[in-house]
Amino acid sequence: MRFATFDDGTLDGRLHLVSRDHRHALDASAIAPSLLAALQAWEAAEPALRELAAALDAGRAAGAQAFDPARCLAPLPRAPQWLDASAFLNHGRLMERAFNTPPIPDFDTIPVMYQGASDDLLAAHADVPLPSEADGIDFEGEFGVVVGPVPMAATPAEALAAVRLVVQINDWSLRALGPREMKTGFGFLQAKPSTAFAPLAVTPDELGDAWSDGRVRLNLHVALNGERFGEPNGREMNFGFGELVAHAARTRRLAAGTIVGSGTVSNEHRAAGSACLAERRVIEMLDLGAARTPFMKFGDRVRMQARHPDGRDGPFGAIDQRVVRFERHAQGAR
Amino acid sequence: MRFATFDDGTLDGRLHLVSRDHRHALDASAIAPSLLAALQAWEAAEPALRELAAALDAGRAAGAQAFDPARCLAPLPRAPQWLDASAFLNHGRLMERAFNTPPIPDFDTIPVMYQGASDDLLAAHADVPLPSEADGIDFEGEFGVVVGPVPMAATPAEALAAVRLVVQINDWSLRALGPREMKTGFGFLQAKPSTAFAPLAVTPDELGDAWSDGRVRLNLHVALNGERFGEPNGREMNFGFGELVAHAARTRRLAAGTIVGSGTVSNEHRAAGSACLAERRVIEMLDLGAARTPFMKFGDRVRMQARHPDGRDGPFGAIDQRVVRFERHAQGAR
Numbered sequence: 001m002r003f004a005t006f007d008d009g010t011l012d013g014r015l016h017l018v019s020r021d022h023r024h025a026l027d028a029s030a031i032a033p034s035l036l037a038a039l040q041a042w043e044a045a046e047p048a049l050r051e052l053a054a055a056l057d058a059g060r061a062a063g064a065q066a067f068d069p070a071r072c073l074a075p076l077p078r079a080p081q082w083l084d085a086s087a088f089l090n091h092g093r094l095m096e097r098a099f100n101t102p103p104i105p106d107f108d109t110i111p112v113m114y115q116g117a118s119d120d121l122l123a124a125h126a127d128v129p130l131p132s133e134a135d136g137i138d139f140e141g142e143f144g145v146v147v148g149p150v151p152m153a154a155t156p157a158e159a160l161a162a163v164r165l166v167v168q169i170n171d172w173s174l175r176a177l178g179p180r181e182m183k184t185g186f187g188f189l190q191a192k193p194s195t196a197f198a199p200l201a202v203t204p205d206e207l208g209d210a211w212s213d214g215r216v217r218l219n220l221h222v223a224l225n226g227e228r229f230g231e232p233n234g235r236e237m238n239f240g241f242g243e244l245v246a247h248a249a250r251t252r253r254l255a256a257g258t259i260v261g262s263g264t265v266s267n268e269h270r271a272a273g274s275a276c277l278a279e280r281r282v283i284e285m286l287d288l289g290a291a292r293t294p295f296m297k298f299g300d301r302v303r304m305q306a307r308h309p310d311g312r313d314g315p316f317g318a319i320d321q322r323v324v325r326f327e328r329h330a331q332g333a334r
Numbered sequence: 335m336r337f338a339t340f341d342d343g344t345l346d347g348r349l350h351l352v353s354r355d356h357r358h359a360l361d362a363s364a365i366a367p368s369l370l371a372a373l374q375a376w377e378a379a380e381p382a383l384r385e386l387a388a389a390l391d392a393g394r395a396a397g398a399q400a401f402d403p404a405r406c407l408a409p410l411p412r413a414p415q416w417l418d419a420s421a422f423l424n425h426g427r428l429m430e431r432a433f434n435t436p437p438i439p440d441f442d443t444i445p446v447m448y449q450g451a452s453d454d455l456l457a458a459h460a461d462v463p464l465p466s467e468a469d470g471i472d473f474e475g476e477f478g479v480v481v482g483p484v485p486m487a488a489t490p491a492e493a494l495a496a497v498r499l500v501v502q503i504n505d506w507s508l509r510a511l512g513p514r515e516m517k518t519g520f521g522f523l524q525a526k527p528s529t530a531f532a533p534l535a536v537t538p539d540e541l542g543d544a545w546s547d548g549r550v551r552l553n554l555h556v557a558l559n560g561e562r563f564g565e566p567n568g569r570e571m572n573f574g575f576g577e578l579v580a581h582a583a584r585t586r587r588l589a590a591g592t593i594v595g596s597g598t599v600s601n602e603h604r605a606a607g608s609a610c611l612a613e614r615r616v617i618e619m620l621d622l623g624a625a626r627t628p629f630m631k632f633g634d635r636v637r638m639q640a641r642h643p644d645g646r647d648g649p650f651g652a653i654d655q656r657v658v659r660f661e662r663h664a665q666g667a668r
Binding site: 102185 | 415417420448450451454486487518520585586587588660662
């Protein structure tokens with residue numbers, strides 16, 4: 001199943017199913033008003049949702065409408081928790097060199113993960129207002145999972161079995177603010193503004209063979225202002241999502257709808273390119289003596305689309321976002 | 335106004351008003367179903383709530399019932415964000431010595447703050463299940479504020495004006511896990527299990543003169559297993575809550591219901607005692623050569639009650655919690 005969320009004026013938005021060919025969407029709010037509500041009552045909701053999805057794909061669903069990904073909110077506009085790992089060893093080691101921070105202890109044996117804000121998750125196509133170009137505006141292309149309820153002290157196998165949905169993420173980052181926050185030991189806060197999500201959250205079966213061992217074996221094609229930036233594959237995670245979710249649940253239970261991210265997708269093979277500017281910049285420093293690629297300016301646009309290695313589109317749709325100058329009265333509060 | 339939340343089977347619980355003498359509670363869900371809903375529609379809800387609170391205090395409210403703080407959930411069982419500072423310079427400097435971590439840069443000019451989990455906030459009187467005594471179980475007595483919507487880049491004055499409620503907090507901490515997580519730079523995660531709250535969240539006017547300059551000038555009386563542990567006063571924050579909330583909103587808007595904590599209350603004058611075990615332990619190390627006070631064992635109990643310097647009770651009620659061994663099937667998932 002492929003889910004999208006449309007704006008109906010509520011904080012959680014309205015649940016829709018999307019056909020496999022992404023041509024049609026169908027209001028599924030009679031089964032659960034929102035995707036969060038469906039996750040909170042998954043055992044009861046799933047059979048009815050699967051039946052409706054089958055009817056939609058067969059062209060038998062009354063009320064199907066043309067699907068416009070630009071109308072989508074984040075699949076979960078707010079989530080109980082948003083936790084983001086740094087599970088690609090290659091990226092982590094490069095970032096230590098970029099930030100000139102000491103090696104993270106046990107990086108390859110204990111997951112590294114930060115707690116992010118989960119109350120204001122951004123749509124795939126909405127402009128991203130940020131206060132200052134001087135903050136070092138960067139994107140981070142990632143994969144993630146959404147879980148059902150996970151008890152405290154769950155094992156990695158139990159945690160993997162609790163995965164309900166797979167998502168594609170742009171974890172916006174402000175690089176000029178990150179190193180100072182890391183040095184406090186309290187972790188990222190100002191350095192991590194609101195995070196964005198591709199239009200569709202999908203059940204793992206939608207990935208076919210590309211979902212195995214708790215990893216998303218898709219290439220994440222990233223383009224900056226229309227130019228190819230990289231297409232690293234999700235297979236090289238040094239921890240699978242089962243291990244990451246179990247790490248998050250070590251001393252707390254996780255509520256249904258909790259999102260756990262992979263961290264920036266990164267491959268050892270340099271020809272794959274990168275999924276964030278900071279990684280390319282540190283490679284430039286190492287190879288060329290200086291970073292040449294600037295951080296983003298207002299008006300710049302990043303596009304992220306997962307594809308199978310054979311070229312077929314992945315199931316998430318595309319993230320396509322433009323960074324704009326924050327205008328106090330344009331965004332307002334919430 | 336003094337608010338409490340009772341369990342009605344929903345994630346947000348049911349809104350109640352509590353009389354100034356804490357003898358009576360009144361269902362206020364006809365005005366807003368939950369405290370979170372009231373905060374999301376504060377301008378509309380506040381006048382009606384104030385009218386009802388006045389009737390309750392005057393003994394004119396139909397439907398008032400005896401108030402039992404042991405029945406309360408956290409005022410906000412889930413919140414959009416929970417952000418916790420370390421705003422008592424005295425505590426921060428002692429903790430650096432306790433953890434043997436390098437001095438936090440700019441500690442006295444830029445607030446230090448971590449993002450916590452906000453989906454499972456604990457009641458004042460419920461047992462606290464934790465997986466292992468070896469994790470170094472500790473309490474942290476704090477004050478905090480709950481804000482209305484705060485726009486990105488709000489000034490400290492604007493942020494202070496957005497404060498709707500004041501709360502009292504026990505920020506449970508696992509000290510054996512903290513230093514490793516600080517060294518990753520990604521901040522606390524496993525070291526910060528679910529956080530607990532005193533039964534009542536109150537509007538700032540309930541504090542009288544004890545609310546000024548964005549600080550809570552009350553003594554936080556802490557007792558461990560019935561013995562006095564300390565009663566530090568909230569006045570020595572090196573940043574007020576206006577500065578803390580503005581720090582949190584520098585690169586993101588804050589949703590109504592966001593909670594910002596002070597960090598462990600701590601006073602320079604040692605006779606005030608401490609509001610967490612780690613601080614007492616480091617003082618013992620400095621004064622006596624070794625820590626003598628152990629971390630908590632299962633069955634241990636901590637009590638926290640704010641009082642005015644003249645001895646009158648503060649408005650929040652008491653936190654009174656027992657730590658118990660986590661039993662997988664007792665807690666379950668959520």
